[in-house]
Amino acid sequence: MENKLVIGIDATNIRGGGGATHLIELLANLDPEKLNIKKVVLWTGASTSSLIMNKDWLVKVNPKMLNMGLFFRTIWQIIFLSKSATSFKCDVIYVPGGSFFGSFKPVVSMSQNLLPFEASEYKRFGISKTTLRLVMLRFSQSQTFKKSSGVIFLTEYARKVVENITGELSSTIIIPHGVSSKFYKKPKLQLNFNSRSESNPIKVLYVSIINQYKHQWNVVDAIAALRKKYNYPIELSLVGPSFPSAKKKLDLQIDLNDPNHDWINYIGPVDHSGLADYYFDADIGVFASSCENLPIILLEKMAAGLPIASSNKGPMPDVLGDSGVYFDPEKSDEIASSILNLITSHDLRDSLSSKSFAKSKSYKWDNCSHDTFNFLCNVAKGNKAILLENEELLK
Helix, strand or coil: CCCCEEEEEECCCCCCHHHHHHHHHHHHCCCHHHHCEEEEEEECCHHHHCCCCCCCCEEEECCHHHHCCHHHHHHHHHHHHHHHHHHCCCCEEEECCCCCCCCCCCEEEEECCCHHHCHHHHHHHCCCHHHHHHHHHHHHHHHHHHHCCEEEECCHHHHHHHHHHHCCCCCEEECCCCCCHHHCCCCCCCCCCCCCECCECEEEEEECCECCCCCHHHHHHHHHHHHHHHCCCEEEEEECCECHHHHHHHHHHHHHHCCCCCCEEEEECCCHHHHHHHHHHCCEEEECCCCCCCCHHHHHHHHCCCCEEEECCCCHHHHHCCCCEEECCCCHHHHHHHHHHHHHCHHHHHHHHHHHHHHHCCCCHHHHHHHHHHHHHHHHHHHHHHHHHHHHHHC
16 A cells, blocks of 8 residues: 655744635545555644544644744754654655745745736835735745746636746645635615615625725725715725724725715724624625735635625636626726626616635635645655655666
């Protein structure tokens, strides 16, 4: 019988957010017996480790340095990770964070953050530490992808953008993330909004970090225009943490259009487990980002049965397809027009929400987990075959 494999996962720099969600779901949906996996070794900090269920086949390694800042985590990865992987007899290391500085081979990396590879997007941050960090990520991830025995992309769009910088990579695969079952809700029956009032407003929801490429201020301007021109009783809720300079930009727009916060609600950060309630309470979902790899928030809105007005940038048209209305996120008049189309036609809302709900069902975490570990196993087996062949040649 074929020897069972040991898979290592370098999660040294995964601290939360979408990266942690991906890691949690990846391991929760793994059946190691099906793929002939003996064990999985996970290197991560204590906070991330605590989020992941204990399994008989899962070894969590939590060195003290991984609970410290980025500098110390990187130093640990450079000096100690490869030695640790060798001591555990790992057959492959998976790097979902995208940057790897160790000497271990083979490595499979994943592209989750597309911002470092789209200069027009990271230039929005001007001359700043953020821009410098993104430029450094562009370099480190490019080098990692080139040296990797395999690279996982979330969308075809992301693969094209990255390979435009790195050149064609040797072994790549598209494996999209999934959507948690807690976000699924059959689309509600869409009625006209004629009876809506300020006490029972049309609820528009935009979930995402307040950041330079998310364009929340343009959404505010668009809805202000609809309220002023058509007197629609629209309420906008913005959910998500904030990047300081972008929050200032948003605050200026809110002060200009709704200084008393009569119809704009900035909710702030919400735990991922609590997002479903916001989706289920909304009438229309908006997604105005201009840079994404695979927008999980868009998938969640689709699963929640919301009619969606979306940015026409990045992979959004590929993900949403013909089940949404689109706009240029930098043009508030286009955003307003898209939302207006949804407000004025309950038939359109009904059709689009049904389509997007159906499309969301193709994004499953169990598929993501199986396809990811299957790819890792194939890379590991291929590397073993090469080593055996080299040994034969040396005899």
